[in-house]
Amino acid sequence: MPADSDPPKISTHFSTRACPRERQLLAWRDRVGHVVDVVPDKDQIARGFSGSIDLHAAGGLVFTEARTDALVLERSIARVSTDTRRDFAFHVYVEGETGHVSGLSVKRSAPGSVRGIIALDLNQRFRVERPACRVLTMFVPRVIVAAHIGDCDALHGRVLPDHAPLVHFVFEHFEATARELPVLDRPDAADALDAGARLLLAAFADKPNAASDSRAALQTAVKSQVKRYIETRLHEADLTPTAIVEALGLKRATVYRWFEQEGGLAAYIRLRRLREAADELALFPNLRIADIAFGLGFKSASDFTRAFRRAFDVSPLEMRLRALELLRATSGDPVMRMRAAHSRGLPESG
Structure with missing residues:
Protein backbone atom coordinates (compact mmCIF):
# COMPACT_ATOMS: atom_id res chain seq x y z
CA MET A 1 0.00 0.00 0.00
CA THR A 232 -22.45 -6.79 -7.52
CA ARG A 233 -24.66 -9.53 -6.04
CA LEU A 234 -24.70 -8.92 -2.29
CA HIS A 235 -28.50 -8.57 -2.34
CA GLU A 236 -29.13 -11.81 -4.23
CA ALA A 237 -30.44 -14.59 -2.00
CA ASP A 238 -28.73 -17.33 -4.02
CA LEU A 239 -25.24 -15.86 -3.67
CA THR A 240 -23.36 -18.89 -2.33
CA PRO A 241 -19.84 -20.26 -2.79
CA THR A 242 -21.23 -23.03 -4.99
CA ALA A 243 -23.13 -20.56 -7.17
CA ILE A 244 -20.01 -18.42 -7.57
CA VAL A 245 -17.63 -21.16 -8.67
CA GLU A 246 -20.22 -22.55 -11.07
CA ALA A 247 -21.06 -19.15 -12.57
CA LEU A 248 -17.39 -18.27 -13.08
CA GLY A 249 -16.33 -21.74 -14.19
CA LEU A 250 -13.69 -22.06 -11.46
CA LYS A 251 -12.32 -25.03 -9.56
CA ARG A 252 -14.06 -25.24 -6.19
CA ALA A 253 -11.10 -26.57 -4.17
CA THR A 254 -8.70 -23.97 -5.60
CA VAL A 255 -10.98 -21.01 -4.91
CA TYR A 256 -11.79 -22.21 -1.41
CA ARG A 257 -8.08 -22.59 -0.65
CA TRP A 258 -7.33 -19.07 -1.91
CA PHE A 259 -9.93 -17.61 0.49
CA GLU A 260 -8.62 -19.46 3.55
CA GLN A 261 -7.02 -16.28 4.96
CA GLU A 262 -10.47 -14.65 4.94
CA GLY A 263 -11.91 -17.58 6.89
CA GLY A 264 -13.27 -19.21 3.75
CA LEU A 265 -15.39 -18.00 0.87
CA ALA A 266 -18.66 -18.30 2.79
CA ALA A 267 -17.24 -16.25 5.65
CA TYR A 268 -16.03 -13.59 3.22
CA ILE A 269 -19.51 -13.30 1.65
CA ARG A 270 -21.09 -13.08 5.09
CA LEU A 271 -18.73 -10.33 6.24
CA ARG A 272 -19.28 -8.30 3.07
CA ARG A 273 -23.03 -8.56 3.61
CA LEU A 274 -22.68 -7.47 7.23
CA ARG A 275 -20.59 -4.46 6.22
CA GLU A 276 -23.17 -3.57 3.59
CA ALA A 277 -25.87 -3.90 6.24
CA ALA A 278 -23.96 -1.54 8.52
CA ASP A 279 -23.86 1.03 5.73
CA GLU A 280 -27.58 0.63 5.03
CA LEU A 281 -28.48 1.00 8.71
CA ALA A 282 -26.97 4.49 8.59
CA LEU A 283 -28.04 5.46 5.08
CA PHE A 284 -31.68 4.30 5.37
CA PRO A 285 -32.83 5.08 8.93
CA ASN A 286 -36.50 4.46 8.05
CA LEU A 287 -35.89 1.01 6.60
CA ARG A 288 -36.77 -1.83 8.97
CA ILE A 289 -33.77 -3.74 10.24
CA ALA A 290 -35.46 -7.01 9.31
CA ASP A 291 -35.91 -5.80 5.72
CA ILE A 292 -32.19 -4.97 5.52
CA ALA A 293 -31.37 -8.44 6.84
CA PHE A 294 -33.67 -10.28 4.42
CA GLY A 295 -32.52 -8.08 1.54
CA LEU A 296 -28.95 -9.22 2.12
CA GLY A 297 -29.73 -12.92 2.17
CA PHE A 298 -30.10 -13.61 5.90
CA LYS A 299 -32.77 -16.21 6.69
CA SER A 300 -34.04 -14.55 9.86
CA ALA A 301 -33.69 -11.32 11.82
CA SER A 302 -32.29 -13.21 14.82
CA ASP A 303 -29.60 -14.90 12.70
CA PHE A 304 -28.66 -11.49 11.30
CA THR A 305 -28.53 -9.88 14.76
CA ARG A 306 -26.28 -12.63 16.18
CA ALA A 307 -23.90 -12.43 13.20
CA PHE A 308 -23.84 -8.63 13.33
CA ARG A 309 -23.01 -8.57 17.04
CA ARG A 310 -20.21 -11.12 16.57
CA ALA A 311 -18.71 -9.01 13.79
CA PHE A 312 -19.00 -5.53 15.33
CA ASP A 313 -19.63 -6.03 19.09
CA VAL A 314 -22.87 -4.04 18.86
CA SER A 315 -26.39 -4.90 17.79
CA PRO A 316 -27.85 -3.56 14.53
CA LEU A 317 -30.12 -1.22 16.51
CA GLU A 318 -27.20 0.12 18.55
CA MET A 319 -25.25 0.68 15.33
CA ARG A 320 -28.15 2.61 13.80
CA LEU A 321 -28.60 4.79 16.90
CA ARG A 322 -24.88 5.53 16.98
CA ALA A 323 -24.91 6.45 13.30
CA LEU A 324 -27.94 8.73 13.76
CA GLU A 325 -26.21 10.43 16.68
CA LEU A 326 -23.16 11.08 14.52
CA LEU A 327 -25.31 12.39 11.67
CA ARG A 328 -27.05 14.84 13.97
CA ALA A 329 -23.72 16.00 15.40
CA THR A 330 -22.19 16.61 11.99
CA SER A 331 -25.26 17.50 9.90
CA GLY A 332 -24.62 19.56 6.80
CA ASP A 333 -21.06 18.34 6.25
CA PRO A 334 -20.89 14.95 4.48
CA VAL A 335 -17.09 14.82 4.72
CA MET A 336 -17.20 15.37 8.45
CA ARG A 337 -19.88 12.69 8.76
CA MET A 338 -17.62 10.18 7.08
CA ARG A 339 -14.65 11.16 9.22
CA ALA A 340 -16.74 11.01 12.38
CA ALA A 341 -17.98 7.53 11.51
CA HIS A 342 -14.43 6.38 10.90
CA SER A 343 -13.12 7.89 14.14
CA ARG A 344 -15.91 6.27 16.17
CA GLY A 345 -15.19 2.84 14.78
CA LEU A 346 -18.14 2.36 12.46
CA PRO A 347 -17.34 -0.27 9.82
CA GLU A 348 -16.29 0.89 6.40
CA SER A 349 -17.55 -0.77 3.24
CA GLY A 350 -14.96 -2.36 0.98
Missing part, protein backbone atom coordinates in the same frame (compact mmCIF):
# COMPACT_ATOMS: atom_id res chain seq x y z
CA PRO A 2 1.42 3.43 -0.89
CA ALA A 3 2.81 5.49 1.95
CA ASP A 4 1.35 8.90 2.80
CA SER A 5 4.32 10.51 1.08
CA ASP A 6 3.47 8.80 -2.22
CA PRO A 7 1.89 10.98 -4.91
CA PRO A 8 -1.91 10.89 -5.10
CA LYS A 9 -3.85 9.08 -7.78
CA ILE A 10 -3.95 11.08 -11.01
CA SER A 11 -6.88 10.87 -13.42
CA THR A 12 -7.32 12.82 -16.66
CA HIS A 13 -9.66 12.70 -19.65
CA PHE A 14 -9.21 13.96 -23.20
CA SER A 15 -11.39 13.76 -26.30
CA THR A 16 -11.09 15.23 -29.79
CA ARG A 17 -14.85 15.71 -29.97
CA ALA A 18 -14.73 19.36 -28.92
CA CYS A 19 -12.04 20.22 -31.50
CA PRO A 20 -12.77 21.51 -35.02
CA ARG A 21 -12.68 18.63 -37.49
CA GLU A 22 -9.48 19.79 -39.20
CA ARG A 23 -7.77 20.05 -35.79
CA GLN A 24 -8.82 16.70 -34.34
CA LEU A 25 -5.93 14.51 -35.49
CA LEU A 26 -3.41 17.24 -34.69
CA ALA A 27 -4.94 17.65 -31.23
CA TRP A 28 -4.55 13.91 -30.69
CA ARG A 29 -0.92 14.14 -31.80
CA ASP A 30 -0.35 16.89 -29.24
CA ARG A 31 -2.04 14.85 -26.50
CA VAL A 32 0.03 11.66 -26.93
CA GLY A 33 3.17 13.27 -28.32
CA HIS A 34 5.07 12.97 -25.04
CA VAL A 35 5.16 9.20 -25.62
CA VAL A 36 4.79 8.49 -29.33
CA ASP A 37 4.57 10.40 -32.62
CA VAL A 38 1.33 10.35 -34.60
CA VAL A 39 1.98 10.27 -38.34
CA PRO A 40 -0.79 12.33 -40.03
CA ASP A 41 -1.79 12.54 -43.67
CA LYS A 42 -3.78 15.29 -45.39
CA ASP A 43 -6.80 13.12 -46.15
CA GLN A 44 -7.08 11.96 -42.56
CA ILE A 45 -6.79 15.50 -41.26
CA ALA A 46 -9.55 16.60 -43.63
CA ARG A 47 -11.86 13.73 -42.59
CA GLY A 48 -11.48 14.42 -38.90
CA PHE A 49 -10.39 12.04 -36.18
CA SER A 50 -12.30 10.50 -33.29
CA GLY A 51 -10.20 9.75 -30.25
CA SER A 52 -10.62 9.72 -26.47
CA ILE A 53 -8.27 8.71 -23.70
CA ASP A 54 -8.65 8.29 -19.94
CA LEU A 55 -5.44 8.15 -17.92
CA HIS A 56 -4.99 6.94 -14.35
CA ALA A 57 -1.71 6.83 -12.45
CA ALA A 58 -1.08 5.35 -9.00
CA GLY A 59 1.69 3.44 -7.26
CA GLY A 60 4.25 4.19 -9.98
CA LEU A 61 2.12 2.66 -12.75
CA VAL A 62 0.12 4.35 -15.51
CA PHE A 63 -3.02 2.92 -17.10
CA THR A 64 -4.89 4.35 -20.08
CA GLU A 65 -8.09 3.51 -21.93
CA ALA A 66 -8.16 4.84 -25.49
CA ARG A 67 -10.72 4.63 -28.29
CA THR A 68 -9.46 5.83 -31.66
CA ASP A 69 -10.02 5.73 -35.37
CA ALA A 70 -7.30 4.07 -37.48
CA LEU A 71 -3.95 5.82 -37.18
CA VAL A 72 -0.18 5.41 -37.50
CA LEU A 73 2.09 5.64 -34.45
CA GLU A 74 5.87 5.81 -34.52
CA ARG A 75 8.91 6.03 -32.27
CA SER A 76 11.92 6.71 -34.47
CA ILE A 77 15.57 6.17 -33.62
CA ALA A 78 15.94 9.94 -33.41
CA ARG A 79 13.05 10.11 -30.93
CA VAL A 80 14.40 7.27 -28.80
CA SER A 81 17.82 8.91 -28.63
CA THR A 82 16.50 12.31 -27.57
CA ASP A 83 13.78 11.64 -24.98
CA THR A 84 13.98 9.83 -21.64
CA ARG A 85 11.08 7.34 -21.88
CA ARG A 86 12.46 3.89 -21.06
CA ASP A 87 9.43 2.03 -19.73
CA PHE A 88 7.40 -0.67 -21.45
CA ALA A 89 3.92 -0.16 -22.91
CA PHE A 90 1.65 -3.21 -22.88
CA HIS A 91 -1.29 -2.69 -25.24
CA VAL A 92 -4.33 -4.87 -24.53
CA TYR A 93 -6.66 -4.77 -27.55
CA VAL A 94 -10.09 -5.46 -26.07
CA GLU A 95 -11.75 -4.22 -29.28
CA GLY A 96 -9.97 -4.30 -32.64
CA GLU A 97 -6.52 -5.72 -33.37
CA THR A 98 -2.85 -4.96 -32.85
CA GLY A 99 -2.38 -3.82 -36.44
CA HIS A 100 0.79 -4.02 -38.52
CA VAL A 101 3.96 -3.42 -36.50
CA SER A 102 7.30 -2.71 -38.18
CA GLY A 103 10.72 -1.37 -37.26
CA LEU A 104 11.57 -4.28 -34.97
CA SER A 105 12.90 -7.81 -35.16
CA VAL A 106 10.21 -10.46 -34.67
CA LYS A 107 10.13 -14.19 -35.23
CA ARG A 108 8.81 -15.36 -38.58
CA SER A 109 6.23 -17.44 -36.69
CA ALA A 110 4.93 -14.43 -34.73
CA PRO A 111 1.22 -13.68 -35.23
CA GLY A 112 0.26 -10.74 -37.43
CA SER A 113 -2.60 -8.38 -36.62
CA VAL A 114 -4.65 -10.14 -33.94
CA ARG A 115 -6.86 -9.46 -30.98
CA GLY A 116 -4.43 -9.79 -28.13
CA ILE A 117 -1.61 -8.04 -26.28
CA ILE A 118 1.57 -6.49 -27.66
CA ALA A 119 4.57 -5.40 -25.60
CA LEU A 120 6.52 -2.38 -26.84
CA ASP A 121 9.81 -1.19 -25.38
CA LEU A 122 9.92 2.61 -25.49
CA ASN A 123 13.71 2.32 -25.54
CA GLN A 124 13.49 0.84 -29.06
CA ARG A 125 12.03 2.07 -32.32
CA PHE A 126 8.75 0.89 -33.82
CA ARG A 127 5.98 1.88 -36.19
CA VAL A 128 2.37 0.71 -35.78
CA GLU A 129 -0.32 0.97 -38.44
CA ARG A 130 -3.32 0.44 -36.22
CA PRO A 131 -6.97 -0.04 -37.18
CA ALA A 132 -9.81 1.54 -35.22
CA CYS A 133 -9.76 0.02 -31.76
CA ARG A 134 -10.33 0.26 -28.06
CA VAL A 135 -7.04 -0.42 -26.30
CA LEU A 136 -6.12 -0.59 -22.63
CA THR A 137 -2.47 0.24 -22.05
CA MET A 138 -0.29 -0.19 -18.99
CA PHE A 139 3.08 1.52 -18.75
CA VAL A 140 5.44 -0.49 -16.54
CA PRO A 141 8.86 0.83 -15.45
CA ARG A 142 11.78 -0.99 -17.04
CA VAL A 143 13.26 -2.05 -13.70
CA ILE A 144 10.05 -3.94 -12.86
CA VAL A 145 9.92 -5.67 -16.25
CA ALA A 146 13.60 -6.65 -16.02
CA ALA A 147 13.00 -8.26 -12.63
CA HIS A 148 10.44 -10.64 -14.17
CA ILE A 149 11.61 -11.10 -17.77
CA GLY A 150 15.02 -12.68 -18.32
CA ASP A 151 15.93 -10.75 -21.48
CA CYS A 152 13.54 -7.82 -21.42
CA ASP A 153 15.04 -6.29 -24.59
CA ALA A 154 13.74 -9.33 -26.49
CA LEU A 155 10.24 -8.63 -25.22
CA HIS A 156 9.89 -5.75 -27.69
CA GLY A 157 7.22 -6.50 -30.26
CA ARG A 158 6.07 -9.79 -28.75
CA VAL A 159 2.37 -10.48 -29.29
CA LEU A 160 0.20 -12.76 -27.18
CA PRO A 161 -3.04 -13.68 -29.00
CA ASP A 162 -6.23 -13.81 -26.95
CA HIS A 163 -6.11 -17.62 -26.72
CA ALA A 164 -2.65 -17.72 -25.10
CA PRO A 165 -2.30 -18.84 -21.44
CA LEU A 166 -3.37 -16.21 -18.88
CA VAL A 167 -4.45 -13.74 -21.58
CA HIS A 168 -8.13 -14.36 -20.81
CA PHE A 169 -7.49 -13.27 -17.23
CA VAL A 170 -5.51 -10.22 -18.38
CA PHE A 171 -8.44 -9.12 -20.54
CA GLU A 172 -10.93 -9.62 -17.75
CA HIS A 173 -8.80 -7.87 -15.13
CA PHE A 174 -8.05 -4.91 -17.39
CA GLU A 175 -11.71 -4.52 -18.37
CA ALA A 176 -12.67 -4.45 -14.70
CA THR A 177 -9.81 -2.06 -13.92
CA ALA A 178 -10.99 0.35 -16.61
CA ARG A 179 -14.50 0.33 -15.10
CA GLU A 180 -13.43 0.70 -11.49
CA LEU A 181 -10.42 3.04 -11.54
CA PRO A 182 -12.44 6.27 -11.80
CA VAL A 183 -14.00 5.65 -8.37
CA LEU A 184 -11.16 3.89 -6.53
CA ASP A 185 -9.10 5.73 -3.95
CA ARG A 186 -5.30 5.79 -4.20
CA PRO A 187 -4.48 2.59 -2.27
CA ASP A 188 -7.12 0.52 -4.06
CA ALA A 189 -6.14 1.98 -7.45
CA ALA A 190 -2.49 1.15 -6.78
CA ASP A 191 -3.43 -2.42 -5.79
CA ALA A 192 -5.52 -2.88 -8.95
CA LEU A 193 -2.71 -1.62 -11.17
CA ASP A 194 -0.10 -3.69 -9.36
CA ALA A 195 -2.21 -6.85 -9.81
CA GLY A 196 -2.58 -6.04 -13.51
CA ALA A 197 1.15 -5.52 -13.97
CA ARG A 198 2.00 -8.80 -12.24
CA LEU A 199 -0.55 -10.66 -14.33
CA LEU A 200 0.84 -9.14 -17.54
CA LEU A 201 4.41 -10.02 -16.66
CA ALA A 202 3.42 -13.56 -15.71
CA ALA A 203 1.79 -13.96 -19.12
CA PHE A 204 5.00 -12.85 -20.88
CA ALA A 205 7.49 -14.40 -18.43
CA ASP A 206 10.15 -16.87 -19.58
CA LYS A 207 12.22 -17.18 -16.36
CA PRO A 208 12.71 -20.50 -14.53
CA ASN A 209 10.28 -19.37 -11.82
CA ALA A 210 7.68 -18.26 -14.37
CA ALA A 211 5.29 -21.01 -13.26
CA SER A 212 5.38 -19.73 -9.68
CA ASP A 213 4.93 -16.14 -10.85
CA SER A 214 2.00 -17.21 -13.01
CA ARG A 215 0.29 -18.99 -10.13
CA ALA A 216 0.66 -15.98 -7.84
CA ALA A 217 -0.58 -13.57 -10.50
CA LEU A 218 -3.44 -15.88 -11.42
CA GLN A 219 -4.46 -16.19 -7.78
CA THR A 220 -4.59 -12.40 -7.45
CA ALA A 221 -6.60 -12.05 -10.65
CA VAL A 222 -9.09 -14.80 -9.80
CA LYS A 223 -9.63 -13.52 -6.25
CA SER A 224 -10.31 -10.06 -7.68
CA GLN A 225 -12.74 -11.61 -10.15
CA VAL A 226 -14.59 -13.43 -7.36
CA LYS A 227 -14.72 -10.33 -5.17
CA ARG A 228 -16.12 -8.22 -8.02
CA TYR A 229 -18.78 -10.88 -8.61
CA ILE A 230 -19.73 -10.81 -4.93
CA GLU A 231 -19.89 -7.01 -4.73
